[in-house]
Amino acid sequence: xxxxxxxxxxVTILKFSVIIILVFFIIKNISKRPLASNxxxxxxxxxxxxxxxxxxxxxxxxxxxxxxxxxSQLKSNYNDDSxxxxxxxxxxxxxxxxxxxxxxxxxxxxxSKLKLLKIVGSEDGNAEILIQHKNAADGxxxxxxxxxxxxxxxxxxxxxxxxxxxxxxxxxxxxxxEVDKEINVSRFAYDLTANQFINDKNYKMDExxxxxxxxAMRFILIKIxxxxxxxxxxxxxxxxxx
Amino acid sequence: xxxxxEGKLLGATKxxxxxxxxxxxxxxxxxxxxxxxxxxxxxxxxxxxxxxxVTLITYSNTIVTVFxxxxxxxxxxxxxxxxYKNLDVAVVGNSYTSSFSDIxxxxxxxxxxxxxxxxxxxxxxxxxxxxxxxxxxxxxxFFIPPKVLLIGIISTFLYAVLISSLGYxxxxxxxxxxxxxxIIPALIIGSMFLILSNNAYSNTxxxxxxxxxxxxxxxxxxxxxxxxxxxxFSVAVKIASNLEVRR
Numbered sequence: 484x485x486x487x488x489x490x491x492x493x494v495t496i497l498k499f500s501v502i503i504i505l506v507f508f509i510i511k512n513i514s515k516r517p518l519a520s521n522x523x524x525x526x527x528x529x530x531x532x533x534x535x536x537x538x539x540x541x542x543x544x545x546x547x548x549x550x551x552x553x554x555s556q557l558k559s560n561y562n563d564d565s566x567x568x569x570x571x572x573x574x575x576x577x578x579x580x581x582x583x584x585x586x587x588x589x590x591x592x593x594x595s596k597l598k599l600l601k602i603v604g605s606e607d608g609n610a611e612i613l614i615q616h617k618n619a620a621d622g623x624x625x626x627x628x629x630x631x632x633x634x635x636x637x638x639x640x641x642x643x644x645x646x647x648x649x650x651x652x653x654x655x656x657x658x659x660x661e662v663d664k665e666i667n668v669s670r671f672a673y674d675l676t677a678n679q680f681i682n683d684k685n686y687k688m689d690e691x692x693x694x695x696x697x698x699a700m701r702f703i704l705i706k707i708x709x710x711x712x713x714x715x716x717x718x719x720x721x722x723x724x725x
Numbered sequence: 726x727x728x729x730x731e732g733k734l735l736g737a738t739k740x741x742x743x744x745x746x747x748x749x750x751x752x753x754x755x756x757x758x759x760x761x762x763x764x765x766x767x768x769x770x771x772x773x774x775x776x777x778x779v780t781l782i783t784y785s786n787t788i789v790t791v792f793x794x795x796x797x798x799x800x801x802x803x804x805x806x807x808x809y810k811n812l813d814v815a816v817v818g819n820s821y822t823s824s825f826s827d828i829x830x831x832x833x834x835x836x837x838x839x840x841x842x843x844x845x846x847x848x849x850x851x852x853x854x855x856x857x858x859x860x861x862x863x864x865x866x867f868f869i870p871p872k873v874l875l876i877g878i879i880s881t882f883l884y885a886v887l888i889s890s891l892g893y894x895x896x897x898x899x900x901x902x903x904x905x906x907x908i909i910p911a912l913i914i915g916s917m918f919l920i921l922s923n924n925a926y927s928n929t930x931x932x933x934x935x936x937x938x939x940x941x942x943x944x945x946x947x948x949x950x951x952x953x954x955x956x957x958f959s960v961a962v963k964i965a966s967n968l969e970v971r972r
Contacts, residue, residue, distance in 0.1 A: 520750065523750065523751075523754045524750070526754070526757070527750075527753065527754060527757055530757050530760075530761065530841075531841070533848065534841060534844035534845065534847065534848055535844070537844065537847045537848040537850075537851045538844060538847050540851050541847050541850060541851060541868065541869070544854065544859075544868075546864050546868060548859055549862055549863065549864030549867060550861060550862065550863045550864060551863075551864060551865070552863060552864075552865040635774075635779050635781055636774070636781060638781060638863050640779060643779070643861070645778070665778050665779070665780060666778060666779050666780070666861060667779075667780045667782060667857075667861060668779060668780070668781050668782065668861045668862075668863065669782045669784060669853060669857055669861060669862045669863065670781065670782070670783055670784070670862070670863035670865075670866050670867070671783070671784050671785065671846075671849075671850055671853075671863070671866040671867050672783055672784070672785035672787075672866060673846075673866065673869065673873055673877065674786065674790065674842075674843055674846055674873075674876075674877035674880070674881060675785065675786075675787045675790050676790060676877065676880040676881045676883075676884050677873060677876045677877040677880050677881075679880075679938060679939065679940060679941055679946075680876045680880060680941060680943055680946075681873060681876065
């Protein structure tokens with residue numbers, strides 16, 4: 484472990500050395516053909532103006548489109564079972580669509596004449612499947628996907644979860660796999676030198692947090708006709724009844 | 726009589742300081758180049774964490790800060806070199822006025838470095854904002870509260886003063902004997918490795934580091950930096966004045 488750390492430090496020093504040599508090379512080349520003093524002053528002035536303009540722009544950028552952080556979920560022990568129970572209760576109460584905790588992120592409806600429906604999918608169990616009988620035998624399977632609180636190191640990804648997708652194939656409902664589309668989330672650290680004086684608990688969360696770095700809750704609600712039976716080996720699927 | 730001497734000392738120091746501000750513009754220009762290169766590197770040199778389908782990229786202006794500190798250390802160091810000391814003869818003064826004006830110049834360039842390093846972080850945010858078209862950026866940390874920006878500027882300035890005063894002292898020591906030119910960088914790099922190793926010396930280095938890095942009170946930090954820099958500058962001035970006699 485220690486040797487790996489030393490190796491990492493050496494690699495970092497080497498990387499910095501390359502950068503520093505590059506910078507010295509640039510400066511040396513500049514010195515060989517020295518810029519006129521006036522041009523240097525103009526460059527310095529432009530640099531300062533750019534920095535001030537950047538400060539101005541930072542203050543006028545609207546903050547509504549930015550992603551939010553949520554460290555409160557990490558602090559408390561986020562319990563999968565209780566979230567699932569809450570979700571089930573909301574379905575039974577018919578209030579899930581108006582809930583703020585669970586966001587609807589996809590829906591689909593498909594016709595089927597099957598009377599015995601199989602559910603297959605990834606064994607990773609990356610979604611909780613809830614199956615509910617409809618009151619009518621309308622020959623349609625309604626699928627709705629919901630995203631629960633999903634957090635990566637304090638960054639709220641609930642709105643960024645992609646629907647898994649469910650398809651009817653060879654007499655079985657097949658649950659899609661975790662998305663192929665990758666999301667790049669950018670965040671910024673405050674000044675290295677300022678860290679020791681900032682008491683912002685949120686900002687220090689990375690240092691203090693030792694729990695699950697990634698947390699995602701997905702739910703798929705499958706409403707099947709009254710006359711259809713389910714045959715499933717999918718680990719996270721369960722029937723819900725009133 | 727005493728006031729007259731002090732007045733003359735102050736006047737000569739001021740003249741040398743003003744002269745140095747103009748004559749040493751190249752040093753400030755180099756600092757700008759270092760920072761600009763640092764900002765460019767910061768846009769690509771990031772910490773990435775990939776979990777499932779999400780890649781969390783953390784940007785920081787650490788490279789800009791490190792580059793600025795390297796440059797400011799060099800400024801302190803090279804102001805003690807013969808080449809720069811010889812430039813002093815253009816303005817009447819003695820070894821003390823030369824050293825005091827050097828210190829004033831170092832503090833000035835550190836103020837500039839402190840402000841521009843922190844604003845470099847702001848520029849980095851704006852560059853990334855436009856590169857990413859404002860998509861998938863976490864608001865917290867992107868927007869810098871004025872208080873945090875001010876803390877960043879002041880703390881960077883203070884660290885810069887500490888580092889450049891160390892450079893100034895090492896520059897003076899190196900003038901005593903050229904062999905020290907090799908020993909000093911070896912000592913600096915060696916002390917970096919000492920922190921990683923597990924022995925009595927590494928603890929000493931860590932204690933010295935923590936004396937500054939673990940301080941959470943800004944007032945105490947200012948006092949620590951002020952006292953340390955004053956000691957480092959005083960020793961450097963004393964060495965420089967002794968060297969002046971030898972020259």
